[in-house]
Amino acid sequence: MNQLIPTEEPRRMRGDGFWRKTWAVLVKEFIQLKRDRVSFIMIVTIPLVQLLLFGYAINTTPRDLPTAVLLQESSNVGRSILAALHNTRYFKVTELPRTEAELDRLLASGKVLFGIEIPANFERELRRGDIPAMLVAADATDPVAASSALSALGRLVQTALAHDYAIPQAGSAPFEIRTHARYNPAAKTELNIVPGLVGTILTMTMLIYTALSVTREIERGTMENLLAMPITPIEIMLGKIIPYVLVGFVQAAMIIAIGVFLFGVPMLGNLGVLAALSTLFIAANLSIGYTFSTVAQNQLQAMQMSIMFFLPNILLSGFMFPFAGMPLWARWIGEALPLTHYLRIVRSIMLKGATVSDLHYDAAALAALMLVAMTIAVTRFRRTLD
Amino acid sequence: MTAVGNSATAPAAAKAGNDHDVVIDVQHLTKRFDGRAVVRDVSMQVKRGTIYGFLGPNGSGKTTTIRMLCGLLTPDEGTGTCLGYDIRTETDRIKRKVGYMTQRFSLYQDLSVRENLEFIGRIYGLQKPRQAARAAIERLGLTGREEQLAGELSGGWKQRLALGACTMPSPQLLLLDEPTAGVDPKARREFWNEIHALAADGLTVLVSTHYMDEAERCHEIAYIAYGELLVRGTVDEVIAASHLTTYVVSARNGNSLSTLGQELEHKPGIDMVAPFGTSLHVSGRDAAALEAAIAPYKARDDLDWQRSEASLEDVFIDLMGRAKDNFQ
Numbered sequence: 212m213n214q215l216i217p218t219e220e221p222r223r224m225r226g227d228g229f230w231r232k233t234w235a236v237l238v239k240e241f242i243q244l245k246r247d248r249v250s251f252i253m254i255v256t257i258p259l260v261q262l263l264l265f266g267y268a269i270n271t272t273p274r275d276l277p278t279a280v281l282l283q284e285s286s287n288v289g290r291s292i293l294a295a296l297h298n299t300r301y302f303k304v305t306e307l308p309r310t311e312a313e314l315d316r317l318l319a320s321g322k323v324l325f326g327i328e329i330p331a332n333f334e335r336e337l338r339r340g341d342i343p344a345m346l347v348a349a350d351a352t353d354p355v356a357a358s359s360a361l362s363a364l365g366r367l368v369q370t371a372l373a374h375d376y377a378i379p380q381a382g383s384a385p386f387e388i389r390t391h392a393r394y395n396p397a398a399k400t401e402l403n404i405v406p407g408l409v410g411t412i413l414t415m416t417m418l419i420y421t422a423l424s425v426t427r428e429i430e431r432g433t434m435e436n437l438l439a440m441p442i443t444p445i446e447i448m449l450g451k452i453i454p455y456v457l458v459g460f461v462q463a464a465m466i467i468a469i470g471v472f473l474f475g476v477p478m479l480g481n482l483g484v485l486a487a488l489s490t491l492f493i494a495a496n497l498s499i500g501y502t503f504s505t506v507a508q509n510q511l512q513a514m515q516m517s518i519m520f521f522l523p524n525i526l527l528s529g530f531m532f533p534f535a536g537m538p539l540w541a542r543w544i545g546e547a548l549p550l551t552h553y554l555r556i557v558r559s560i561m562l563k564g565a566t567v568s569d570l571h572y573d574a575a576a577l578a579a580l581m582l583v584a585m586t587i588a589v590t591r592f593r594r595t596l597d
Numbered sequence: 598m599t600a601v602g603n604s605a606t607a608p609a610a611a612k613a614g615n616d617h618d619v620v621i622d623v624q625h626l627t628k629r630f631d632g633r634a635v636v637r638d639v640s641m642q643v644k645r646g647t648i649y650g651f652l653g654p655n656g657s658g659k660t661t662t663i664r665m666l667c668g669l670l671t672p673d674e675g676t677g678t679c680l681g682y683d684i685r686t687e688t689d690r691i692k693r694k695v696g697y698m699t700q701r702f703s704l705y706q707d708l709s710v711r712e713n714l715e716f717i718g719r720i721y722g723l724q725k726p727r728q729a730a731r732a733a734i735e736r737l738g739l740t741g742r743e744e745q746l747a748g749e750l751s752g753g754w755k756q757r758l759a760l761g762a763c764t765m766p767s768p769q770l771l772l773l774d775e776p777t778a779g780v781d782p783k784a785r786r787e788f789w790n791e792i793h794a795l796a797a798d799g800l801t802v803l804v805s806t807h808y809m810d811e812a813e814r815c816h817e818i819a820y821i822a823y824g825e826l827l828v829r830g831t832v833d834e835v836i837a838a839s840h841l842t843t844y845v846v847s848a849r850n851g852n853s854l855s856t857l858g859q860e861l862e863h864k865p866g867i868d869m870v871a872p873f874g875t876s877l878h879v880s881g882r883d884a885a886a887l888e889a890a891i892a893p894y895k896a897r898d899d900l901d902w903q904r905s906e907a908s909l910e911d912v913f914i915d916l917m918g919r920a921k922d923n924f925q
């Protein structure tokens with residue numbers, strides 16, 4: 212150790228150096244991310260695996276959905292429909308209940324996903340041209356599976372009847388499929404899912420990146436050094452958030468590209484607008500994760516807070532269940548979640564070709580959520596070790 | 598206990614006085630954790646260019662006091678300034694001019710030596726952080742290790758890096774919390790030579806340590822136990838204020854002295870018995886009582902009794918013992 216202190220006073224930059232200090236933290240965070248091999252690989256693999264897994268799982272044509280059929284009349288038409296159901300690969304008729312109550316029980320217990328009821332006098336009304344109703348109860352907790360199977364059902368029965376009884380296929384169907392509302396059969400298309408996954412995957416990865424950033428410094432003991440330096444909470448926050456905005460941007464680009472090229476999701480709107488609003492969404496989630504990090508006492512607490520936040524994002528944002536179908540209180544909670552707004556944004560832009568002017572409200576909501584989170588984070592940031 | 602403190606500190610305090618060159622000036626600092634006072638009513642003045650040693654047993658509040666000085670902890674009671682800035686309200690300014698070396702290594706373990714130093718250079722606004730880091734690496738003798746991750750350095754090298762990191766921005770005050778723990782003797786000596794050279798140029802250094810030889814190299818020392826500052830002053834002042842009379846006993850025939858030690862320990866008039874190598878230090882605060890207690894042993898011709906000056910360690914062990922009596 213020849214000499215501890217530089218012989219000549221080092222020259223310093225002028226001014227307060229807000230961006231310079233932010234930059235210092237940013238560079239440091241990038242290096243740390245790069246060093247953490249596992250996390251670095253996860254940047255690419257988490258969205259990739261999740262998208263392929265969920266995208267395909269949800270997108271694949273459903274097969275062999277367990278179905279119960281209740282025949283209220285013993286007619287040729289009834290038997291013919293039953294045979295047609297047997298022959299398709301959508302449905303698998305596993306139960307033949309005798310009463311409606313029995314059918315209800317089967318559905319409620321989850322033993323079957325579909326209950327099909329052919330009412331009495333179905334054949335007679337059909338032949339008279341009265342358009343009788345075939346009653347279908349669908350367990351639509353998996354809405355996509357339910358909706359694609361339901362749409363197949365109509366065609367299926369129509370083809371079977373035309374073939375066996377020469378009831379003409381042309382024009383409107385000679386019967387009606389009346390779906391029970393109690394199991395929430397959302398009429399969603401598969402295309403809704405992939406854009407939704409963009410938001411869901413980003414929410415999860417972004418939250419976790421920043422939720423640990425402050426608690427990690429505390430647990431590793433580096434916070435003492437950081438706090439002893441002339442740096443402000445805002446500089447620390449921005450320095451810790453900005454690197455992950457870039458990471459999130461890469462992830463978003465990857466997911467959207469896969470969605471378009473692999474899953475054939477259309478891209479009707481402007482890509483630039485989508486990129487800009489995606490960045491806003493990413494920053495909002497990072498800010499919320501960072502807020503957890505400043506509030507939590509340790510990494511475990513920060514993780515738990517993130518999961519507590521992630522669940523309503525999945526359930527109340529309109530990703531799982533149609534937003535409009537939720538009770539008012541749930542919609543209010545949904546409005547406070549970034550994913551709700553981003554789902555509207557990404558679906559509108561990709562599927563409906565929406566422009567910025569259509570998305571004012573949701574963009575403003577995202578910005579507001581981000582600013583609220585940042586304000587809480589900066590005020591809650593503990594500047595001392597007390 | 599305060600009586601002892603006051604008598605020892607009087608000269609030092611008078612010298613510091615209201616001098617403009619007082620770098621650390623704090624009064625009645627108290628810090629509580631969960632209602633338990635960990636630092637109690639600590640006042641100290643440190644003049645510019647002084648190497649101020651901060652001593653005390655484990656858990657006595659050294660780290661806590663240092664943290665209050667650089668704004669990392671807010672005192673529950675008391676006021677003071679550091680480099681002329683209020684330790685409660687102007688911590689931002691203090692942080693720009695103070696180099697604080699933490700007791701526990703707190704640089705980034707997953708950053709290399711160079712990256713850590715560059716980070717610090719940027720935060721403190723050095724104009725060329727890369728160059729400054731490279732220069733610091735050379736100065737510290739870390740050349741060849743610049744790309745090594747800080748977490749993979751050996752304990753002594755980590756200390757050296759931490760020291761280099763807090764000195765790189767050229768601070769006006771160094772707060773060093775056990776900077777030489779785990780450092781080899783040669784590096785320790787070089788460190789102290791360097792610290793003295795810097796102090797001669799006007800840098801002020803507050804350094805906590807458990808090593809007596811380091812305490813003796815300080816211009817002034819303060820001893821804290823159970824959160825209370827017991828004595829402050831130069832080494833000589835501290836020893837004089839202790840009023841300890843010490844005898845060094847050794848065995849002429851080389852016999853073990855351990856039974857003698859146990860025997861003496863409980864005699865009235867003897868406050869402390871401590872083995873030092875092959876000899877025994879026997880001390881008492883009341884010289885007459887001590888003489889009376891050891892008189893019968895002095896007559897034994899297998900023992901050699903030498904009256905000597907109490908060592909700093911004798912004083913500290915005595916202080917610690919008395920503090921314990923007071924607080925427990």
Ligand SMILES: Nc1ncnc2c1ncn2[C@@H]1O[C@H](COP(=O)(O)OP(=O)(O)OP(=O)(O)O)[C@@H](O)[C@H]1O
Nearest residue numbers: 596630635653654655656657658659660661662700
């Ligand atoms: N954040 C904290 N919360 C609760 N108690 C604390 C905290 N920090 C320190 N203490 C307590 O304060 C007391 C003094 O601790 P401090 O670290 O200041 O001692 P020290 O003199 O530096 O000891 P050492 O020589 O072992 O480093 C200890 O009893 C410790 O347990």
Ligand SMILES: [Mg+2]
Nearest residue numbers: 659660700774
């Ligand atoms: Mg300590």
